[in-house]
Amino acid sequence: MPDAQVLKALDVSKSFGMVTAADGITLEIQAGELVGVVGANGSGKTTFLNLVTGYLRPDRGRVLFMGNDCTGVPPRAITKLGIARSFQIPQLYTNLTVLESLLLSLAAEAGEGVAFWRPLYSQARISPGLELLERFGLRPYAHRLASELPEGGRKLLDIALSFALKPKLLLLDEPTSGVSIEDKFQVMDTLMKIVAESRLTTVFVEHDMEVVQRYSRRVLAFDNGRVIADGEPGRVLADPDVRKAVLGRV
Amino acid sequence: MGAWMSWTPLVGAALLVAVPAVLPDWIVFIVALALAKFMAVLAVALFLRAGMVSFGHAMFYAVGAYTVGFGVKWFGLRDIVLLIPLGALLGAAFAALVGLVMARYREVFFAMLNLAFSMMLYGVLLKLYWITAGTDGLSAGLPTFLGYAPSRESLRVFLYYTTLVVTVIVVFGVYRFLASPLGFYLKAMADNEIRIEYSGESVRHVVYVTYVLSGALGGIGGVLAGFTVGHIVPEYSFWIQSGDFVFVALLGGYTSVVGPLVGSIAFEFIRTYASKYFPNEWQMVLGIIMLAIILFRPGGLWAIYEEVVGRFGRRAREAKRA
Amino acid sequence: MRTLTIILVDGTMFAAVLFLISVGLTLVFGVLRILNVSHGGLYAFGAYLATFLALKLLDLGGSPVLTYSMLLLGPVIVGLIAGPLIERVFLQRVYGRAEAIQLLLTFSIFLILDDLTKLIWGTQPLFVSAPYTLLGEFTIAGIRYSWYTVLLILVSIVFGGALVWAVRGTRLGKIVVAVISDREVSQAIGINVNRIYMVSFTLGAFCAALGGALIAPTIAVVPGFAVDATVLAFAVIAIGGMGSLEGAALGALIVGLLRATAVHLLPEADLVVIYFAMIVVLVVRPQGLFGQVELRRI
Numbered sequence: 096m097p098d099a100q101v102l103k104a105l106d107v108s109k110s111f112g113m114v115t116a117a118d119g120i121t122l123e124i125q126a127g128e129l130v131g132v133v134g135a136n137g138s139g140k141t142t143f144l145n146l147v148t149g150y151l152r153p154d155r156g157r158v159l160f161m162g163n164d165c166t167g168v169p170p171r172a173i174t175k176l177g178i179a180r181s182f183q184i185p186q187l188y189t190n191l192t193v194l195e196s197l198l199l200s201l202a203a204e205a206g207e208g209v210a211f212w213r214p215l216y217s218q219a220r221i222s223p224g225l226e227l228l229e230r231f232g233l234r235p236y237a238h239r240l241a242s243e244l245p246e247g248g249r250k251l252l253d254i255a256l257s258f259a260l261k262p263k264l265l266l267l268d269e270p271t272s273g274v275s276i277e278d279k280f281q282v283m284d285t286l287m288k289i290v291a292e293s294r295l296t297t298v299f300v301e302h303d304m305e306v307v308q309r310y311s312r313r314v315l316a317f318d319n320g321r322v323i324a325d326g327e328p329g330r331v332l333a334d335p336d337v338r339k340a341v342l343g344r345v
Numbered sequence: 346m347g348a349w350m351s352w353t354p355l356v357g358a359a360l361l362v363a364v365p366a367v368l369p370d371w372i373v374f375i376v377a378l379a380l381a382k383f384m385a386v387l388a389v390a391l392f393l394r395a396g397m398v399s400f401g402h403a404m405f406y407a408v409g410a411y412t413v414g415f416g417v418k419w420f421g422l423r424d425i426v427l428l429i430p431l432g433a434l435l436g437a438a439f440a441a442l443v444g445l446v447m448a449r450y451r452e453v454f455f456a457m458l459n460l461a462f463s464m465m466l467y468g469v470l471l472k473l474y475w476i477t478a479g480t481d482g483l484s485a486g487l488p489t490f491l492g493y494a495p496s497r498e499s500l501r502v503f504l505y506y507t508t509l510v511v512t513v514i515v516v517f518g519v520y521r522f523l524a525s526p527l528g529f530y531l532k533a534m535a536d537n538e539i540r541i542e543y544s545g546e547s548v549r550h551v552v553y554v555t556y557v558l559s560g561a562l563g564g565i566g567g568v569l570a571g572f573t574v575g576h577i578v579p580e581y582s583f584w585i586q587s588g589d590f591v592f593v594a595l596l597g598g599y600t601s602v603v604g605p606l607v608g609s610i611a612f613e614f615i616r617t618y619a620s621k622y623f624p625n626e627w628q629m630v631l632g633i634i635m636l637a638i639i640l641f642r643p644g645g646l647w648a649i650y651e652e653v654v655g656r657f658g659r660r661a662r663e664a665k666r667a
Numbered sequence: 668m669r670t671l672t673i674i675l676v677d678g679t680m681f682a683a684v685l686f687l688i689s690v691g692l693t694l695v696f697g698v699l700r701i702l703n704v705s706h707g708g709l710y711a712f713g714a715y716l717a718t719f720l721a722l723k724l725l726d727l728g729g730s731p732v733l734t735y736s737m738l739l740l741g742p743v744i745v746g747l748i749a750g751p752l753i754e755r756v757f758l759q760r761v762y763g764r765a766e767a768i769q770l771l772l773t774f775s776i777f778l779i780l781d782d783l784t785k786l787i788w789g790t791q792p793l794f795v796s797a798p799y800t801l802l803g804e805f806t807i808a809g810i811r812y813s814w815y816t817v818l819l820i821l822v823s824i825v826f827g828g829a830l831v832w833a834v835r836g837t838r839l840g841k842i843v844v845a846v847i848s849d850r851e852v853s854q855a856i857g858i859n860v861n862r863i864y865m866v867s868f869t870l871g872a873f874c875a876a877l878g879g880a881l882i883a884p885t886i887a888v889v890p891g892f893a894v895d896a897t898v899l900a901f902a903v904i905a906i907g908g909m910g911s912l913e914g915a916a917l918g919a920l921i922v923g924l925l926r927a928t929a930v931h932l933l934p935e936a937d938l939v940v941i942y943f944a945m946i947v948v949l950v951v952r953p954q955g956l957f958g959q960v961e962l963r964r965i
Contacts, residue, residue, distance in 0.1 A: 148543070174545035186540040188533040195529060200544055202526040208546040211527040211554060260544060398767040400774075446950055452766040453702045453909075454949065457901050461942040464898060472935040535765065584894060588774070595771060625785040632778030639772050640760055 099126040100162065101264050101296045102178075107146055107156035108320075116142040117153065118320035124264070124298060129290065131311030131328065132300045133341050139320035140300040141183060144266050148180050149173045161263065179262035183269045185253035189242040193233055193252055196241050197224045200259035224259075231255045232285055247278040254286060258295075265290065267299035271306055279303065283310055304332055304341065316341065353654075354603065361509060365502045377505045377573045379613035380512050382406075382590070383606050384566030387519060388559035389590045390599035395555070396535030397451060400587050401459030404443075404466045405436040405560045407582035409567020411470070414483030414577040425488040425507055429568050436564020437557050444556035448549045463582050470579035482578035485571045508569050512606075515565065519602050522558065531555055589616075592631055595638055598645030607646055673810060674927045680816045682923030683823040684882055688896050689903040690830065690915045691874025697910030698847055698867035701758065701766075704773040706875050707897030708780025709749055711890075713876025714883040715784050717741030721795040731797040738798060738880045746873025754868040759861075777897070785890050792887035799884040819881060826877075831912055843867060847910070902945040908958030917956055 102124040109117040117139050124130060134140045145151040147158055152167040159165065160176055168176070188196045201220050202208050228234045231251045236244055244252060250270060257265060270286060271279045287310050290297045301307045307314055307328060314331040316324040318340035324331045331337055365373050385406045392399050409432035416422035416431065443462050450458060470477045477483070487500060495503045522528045530551045533541060538548045571577050580586065589612070597608020620627045642649060692706045721737040753776060761769050802814035834840040846853045846863045854860050879896070886892075903922050907914025925944050929937040948955065 169542070170539075171542045171545055171547055174543055180543060186537050186543070188536045188540065190536055191529065191533055196533075199526060199529055199533065203544040203546050208526050208530065208544065209550055209554065211522050211525045211558075213526075214521070214524045215526045215529050216524070256540065256544070393767060396765050396767050398770050446946060449953065450949075453696075453770065454905070454953070456767075456770050457702070457898075457905065458946065458949065460898060461902070461945055465939050465942045468938045584898075588778070591771065591774075625790065626782055628778045629782035629786070632775040632782070635771065635775035635778070636757065639768055639775070640757075643768070 100124075101126050101128075101160070102147065102298075103159040104143075104147065105157045105159070107143070107153045107158060109142060109146055109151060109153050115320050117146060119156070120320070120322055121156075122315060122322055122325065124296060126296050127294050128296055128298075129287075129310070129312045130298045130315060131307035131313070132298060132315045132317060133302075133304060133307050133332075133337070134300075134317030135341050135343070136302075138317040138340070140317050141268055142320070143317070144180060144268055144300065147173075148178060148266065174260060174262075177263035178266065179257035179260045179264070180266040181250075181254040181257045181268055181270065183272055185249040187241040187244075187249060187252060187256075189240065191241060192238050193241055193244065194221075194224055194228065194237040196252065196256060197227060197259055200256045201227075204260045227255060227259060230285075230289055231258075247274045247282050250274055250282060251285065258289065263296065265295050265297045267297065269300055269302060272302055279306065280309075308332055357603070358513075365505050370501055373501050373505050374573065375613050375617060376610060377501075377508050378570060379610040380508045380606075381566045381569035381573055382593070382613070383512065383609040384515055384569070385563045386590050386593045386597070386605040386609050387515070387602065388562040388566075390594040390597075390602075390605045391519075391531065391555055391559055392455075393591075393594055393599040394535065395531045395552070397552075398456045398591060399459040399559075400456045400584065400591065401461070401463030402559065402563055402590055403582050403584070403586035404459075404463035405440060405563025406567040406570065406586065406590075407463075407466060407470065407579070408432070408436045408439050408560075409564035409569075410571035410577045410581045411477070411483070411567075412564065413485050413568050413571035414477075417486050418483055423486060423489050424491065425504075425568070425572060426491045428488070429511060429565055432564040432568035433561040434564070436567070437561040440557045440560020440563075444553050444560070447556055448553040460584055460587065463587055464584060467579050467582040467584075470582060477579065480578060482576050485575050485577060488572045504569075504573055508573070511565060511569065515562065516602055516606075519562075523602070527551060527554060588631075592635055595635060596645050598647030600644065601647050604645055604647030607650075611646065669809075670931060672807065674924070674931055676807060676810075676812065677930070678920075678924035678927035679820060680923070681926050682919045683816075683820040684878070685899060685903050685923050686823045686827060686916055686919035687819075687878035687881060688875070689878075689900040689907075689919060690827065690912065691871040691878065692900045693904040693907070693910055693912065693915045694830075694874065695868055695871035696904065698843060699758070699864055700910075701769050701773065702901070702909075703868075703871065704770060704897060705753065705776035705780055706773075706871075706900060707893035707895075708777045708784075709745060709872045709875035710879035710896045710900075711784050711888075711893035712749065712780060712879070713742045713745050714879030714888045714892075715788050715793060716745055716876070717880030718793045718795045718883045718888050719788065721797065722793070725795070725797060731801055734795060734797045734801075738884070739877075741880045742873050742876035745876035746869055749876075750869025750872035751865055753872070754865045758868065759864075777893070781890065781893055784893075790890055792889045793883075794887040795884055797884070813885075815884065819885075822881065827912065827916055834912065839866075899941065902941050905945050905955055906948045908955030911955070911957040914955055914957035 100123060104120050104122050107117055107120040120143060132140050142151065146153050149167060149169045149172070157164055157166045160178060165173060165176060195215065198215050198220050199208070201224055202210070202215060207213070225234065225237060228237055233248060233251055233255065236248060241252060250273070254267060254270060271282055274282055283306055299311070311328055313326065314324070314328045315322055316331055316337040323340060324334055324337045361376070364376055385402055388405065389399055389402050412432040412435050413428055416428055422428060447455065447458060471479055487494065488504065490503055490507065530541060530546060534548060534551060541548050567581065593608040593612045594605055596612060597606065598604030619630060623630070638645060688710060692703060695701065695703045717738045720741050721734040724733055724737055725731065757772060757776060761772050799813060799815045802818065804811050804813050806812070834844060842858055843863055846858060846860055850860055899922070903918040904915055906921055907916070907918025921944065922941055925940050926937055929940040
């Protein structure tokens, strides 16, 4: 169903000198899917996100979003087309407050990012902003600097900033990395609830197989820049080849 | 601390209004010049917020000053109410042109390319002496205020209050700018350009718009300075002038709008004395103060003031409780 | 044809001088990733000190031939004192901070150095002609040139070559390259990065001072020529690619020839033409001719 196809990658490849970071990646993501991506360090997961969002140009292959070729389009334009992404290391505005950071995303989404006369703290924006913070569990930190957030909070803010852009496709890069074990599931619970409520097509890259098992409905396994398995979490994660590639053991 | 801080702008404004009434002419001159230069300092401060230094903003200040110079010389334009918006416009236009190149750069290149452009302008102003009168300079003469030509005695006062009114308007405008999404993006730029790009906004655009605005600010300052000093020379675009603006932004504290104002007034007084009595050591003193600020009190005078007021307010509250 | 010869010869001479002025700046940027705005101040100091020492030597009845040694001694002194002093006491404190702050720091050091020369040596021009006149002159196409300028060209070629060899061929050079490519990894494998920073900055300071010292006999040393040197040096390395030795050489050649062309064909434009060239190069190739693009990892 071409209407439901959100993201399509065709033979996407990228090398850095001798290192092949992406090797002919071909995949399709349909609307409403919740896809987990697993792979060992250096298997090409983050590179893939960088390629899709235009931070890197592929040497070969094409990326299609909603049926339109967007290969190599820079991040700013990709975001405007409707793909938003969060980062392994949260990319925050350390000297702005949590609320201000979110309001900037909301302003960008409304096309008012370059307005220089009307205030950022506008009536139309503050309520939705606070509401969104509430959903992400960040309301208490609204007026604190982003740099003062605890690790899990930083992750959630990073994701909230992307979510606020009302994307059609949300890419999350290791949403629980750096988060303590106690908080991991709390963060994912919050996140998945929000994602499910808005029926947002989501792809999340994860290191932790348990998290992927629990929250995704489809799993892609990466190894050495290629997709080596694609299917139901139970099946894929039990596959000995996948386990060997990701964990180093069966 | 809040109560004390909200009194400050009112007290400050009242003091500034009272200046010509109670203080002698030469002080009025210094404060007027300081306010004029404050506009250019503000332009530099905007960029410092974004983590960028411009070593060349004197060029917009020069554009403003020469707007007066040429306006008077070629068109007989002396009305300040006309020349101020004209200077702002020309400053903005020049910035719009230079900004096309400038907006792609950050950090080192931004600082030094600005220097290069400003020194290019200086070179042009200096060498094309048959147009600009080179180092001899142009004379601003006596301005008129909406057609009214004040007497020589009251000119100083008229100019001062005009400058003050313009200052208030500019401060208001800049506050609104800083409270807008673009203003916040300016601050966010210093932290994280990647996040801005991944929000769908263009950092280059943020820089460009701010640059054009800063050109307008510099131009306004140049017009006011041109009339206040009365004499317009290529040195308005020299790197030392740009360096002074940067110094004052640092001295006053660039995170606020008022900091540069305070810094500019302080600087103008110090400069008047120091450069007369210590011409060969003046730069060194500036350098040492700058070092001290960078190493120990990066927030500048305004941050020191806030700290002092904060401590004072705390002690007052504790005393009340006890 | 005659004009072309003049322009080529003059251009090469300018280029030699520019290379000597700029190579220190590009070296410091390459290793420390800081643009040392005080570079011009060190250049001026080198010029002043070398000239002063040479004049003192002549005063004490020394042979004019020995003045060349002063042209070397002056920069060595400046390098060994100013280098570690500035790097350890000031630069070190701003390593982690915003580039704007680092620029402002080196700018304030420049202001101090500039006035310091006025304080120590006054505002009158200082001039030692011995090194220049000792070598005599020759004629090409009816124009008189000095052998000293030929010496300058030779020195800059030899010096440039020595630096390239030092970086590629010696152990210390390879360590410096390692620090340039990845500071954290270098630290992890046991390289004393702090020491490398200090050594590099000291070398850069020496180069700046050497440039000043060698140019001094051709002009009178006056306050204020430091800022010209700073801006020119920046133009040269911006064109050539910041951090690249070859870039400094190529940039120097381009700027030198451009300046010679302007001086002989359109004198009013001599400064403007250099800035214009810098702007053109940076627009077309922002990292300079030999520079490298850096991509932040996310």
